[in-house]
Amino acid sequence: MLAKNISTYTNMPFWLADTSLASKIHTNARFEIPQKVDAVIVGGGFTGISAAITLARAGLKVVLLEAGHLGEGASCRNGGLLGPSFSKLGVDGLERQYGRDNVHETIRESLVAFNWLVDFIKEEGIDCDLSLCGRFRGASHPSHYAGLIEQAEELAKVVDFPAIAVSRQDQFEEVGSNAYHGGVIYPTDGTLQPAKLHRGLCQIAQQAGVLMLEHTKVRDVSKQGASYKVQYDGGVIDADQVIIATNGYTGGEFDKFKRRIIPIRSAMIATEELPESVIRSVSPKLRAHGGTERLVAYYRPSPDGKRILFGGRAFGRGDQPQLYSKYLQDFMIRTFPQLEEAKIDYAWSGYVAYTFDHVPHIGKMDDMHYAMGYCGSGVGRANYFGRKIAQQVLNQVEGKTSFDQFPFNTRPLYTGKPWFLPAIMRWHDFADRRGW
Numbered sequence: 001m002l003a004k005n006i007s008t009y010t011n012m013p014f015w016l017a018d019t020s021l022a023s024k025i026h027t028n029a030r031f032e033i034p035q036k037v038d039a040v041i042v043g044g045g046f047t048g049i050s051a052a053i054t055l056a057r058a059g060l061k062v063v064l065l066e067a068g069h070l071g072e073g074a075s076c077r078n079g080g081l082l083g084p085s086f087s088k089l090g091v092d093g094l095e096r097q098y099g100r101d102n103v104h105e106t107i108r109e110s111l112v113a114f115n116w117l118v119d120f121i122k123e124e125g126i127d128c129d130l131s132l133c134g135r136f137r138g139a140s141h142p143s144h145y146a147g148l149i150e151q152a153e154e155l156a157k158v159v160d161f162p163a164i165a166v167s168r169q170d171q172f173e174e175v176g177s178n179a180y181h182g183g184v185i186y187p188t189d190g191t192l193q194p195a196k197l198h199r200g201l202c203q204i205a206q207q208a209g210v211l212m213l214e215h216t217k218v219r220d221v222s223k224q225g226a227s228y229k230v231q232y233d234g235g236v237i238d239a240d241q242v243i244i245a246t247n248g249y250t251g252g253e254f255d256k257f258k259r260r261i262i263p264i265r266s267a268m269i270a271t272e273e274l275p276e277s278v279i280r281s282v283s284p285k286l287r288a289h290g291g292t293e294r295l296v297a298y299y300r301p302s303p304d305g306k307r308i309l310f311g312g313r314a315f316g317r318g319d320q321p322q323l324y325s326k327y328l329q330d331f332m333i334r335t336f337p338q339l340e341e342a343k344i345d346y347a348w349s350g351y352v353a354y355t356f357d358h359v360p361h362i363g364k365m366d367d368m369h370y371a372m373g374y375c376g377s378g379v380g381r382a383n384y385f386g387r388k389i390a391q392q393v394l395n396q397v398e399g400k401t402s403f404d405q406f407p408f409n410t411r412p413l414y415t416g417k418p419w420f421l422p423a424i425m426r427w428h429d430f431a432d433r434r435g436w
Contacts, residue, residue: 008343009346011347013195013268015196034237035237038239039062039063039242040242042218049202049212051389052212054386055390064205064212066214073249076194078194078350079298082191098405104158113381113385117383126200129196131190131192134185137184138292140291141181148292166185168182176338193303201383218231218253227240228241228242245386247353247372247378249263249351250263256366260373262353262355264376264421266311269325269329270344274307279307297311298311312324325344352374355373358375359403361406363408
């Protein structure tokens with residue numbers, strides 16, 4: 001079933017519809033940029049802000065440099081889904097190379113990361129519409145159901161992470177769709193408003209003394225003796241330490257990092273405000289949702305329960321809402337025919353960063369600290385890894401993580417431009433249509 005009409009939408013994240021969220025925290029004109037600091041952080045998303053908070057609270061003088069607006073990348077463009085992200089770990093490949101015990105340690109730490117962020121939001125009093133509403137993951141093909149149950153059973157042997165099997169007969173208590181063949185509920189997963197979380201983090205960083213500069217692109221970082229020279233548009237800063245926190249927006253000035261990141265464009269649409277009866281017909285318990293497709297789709301009600309937010313991969317190059325808005329609207333209607341008449345108010349996209357081994361990476365390369373590669377689960381991972389890399393800069397034992405063991409590899413001839421993605425996307429789309 002296809003959309004009967006393509007709505008007139010605003011090409012911006014729904015999360016920023018509240019104009020107060022788009023206001024700047026700091027502007028270059030108001031502050032004198034120091035010539036020498038303890039640490040420079042490159043990137044103003046969740047990773048960079050989280051790292052900045054940890055360093056500043058430890059007493060360091062910190063400057064954060066962002067090439068665009070603070071948070072204009074994936075941090076304010078994602079779906080606002082929050083969970084341990086077990087399914088995003090390349091478990092089978094990692095077990096073959098590093099052994100089951102080491103991989104189980106990363107699974108346990110993924111749950112630690114999730115719980116840490118939930119606790120941090122509560123302890124800091126960040127108003128970001130956090131809701132531990134649970135998540136339903138549906139089997140998109142009859143053959144997928146057994147795999148979902150098996151995965152949940154295997155996880156239960158490693159971590160205390162509840163999962164509830166839901167048969168196709170009972171699934172309509174969880175999701176108003178015939179598109180699934182049963183599924184699993186993860187009752188402790190959550191949702192939040194990512195732009196509100198980012199704003200709250202920026203305010204905490206500001207209070208801790210971090211100088212955050214927008215529209216300040218870093219052109220080069222070089223090691224000179226025991227310190228670094230960070231060249232940016234307008235000047236140079238000397239720093240004792242540097243953290244690269246650019247994730248899916250890593251540019252050519254950081255070539256070695258760029259060659260290890262696969263930027264993939266993800267897109268979202270937000271419907272117009274709908275009656276509560278329609279929202280509940282899609283998500284009876286106002287949970288987060290998703291399926292087992294290779295080209296993953298994810299959706300949820302808005303925090304106020306008045307819209308459906310629907311996300312997935314974006315085809316084509318660049319931000320082309322005329323393409324992905326139709327693709328996502330058609331996908332949404334195939335899944336929920338009751339939304340056939342719903343207009344689309346917002347459509348937007350941004351880059352997520354995958355890695356070749358499907359795990360996030362953290363450590364030091366070219367004498368620079370880094371954390372990146374969250375494989376589509378950046379809300380929880382980026383905040384946690386930002387804190388961890390800051391603790392490593394501080395030489396704190398708490399900075400140790402089970403993810404330290406994984407080498408951050410690239411592939412021969414890969415330069416950071418994923419020319420192979422269109423073919424892979426078409427293949428996954430073909431496989432999804434056949435339930436493979």
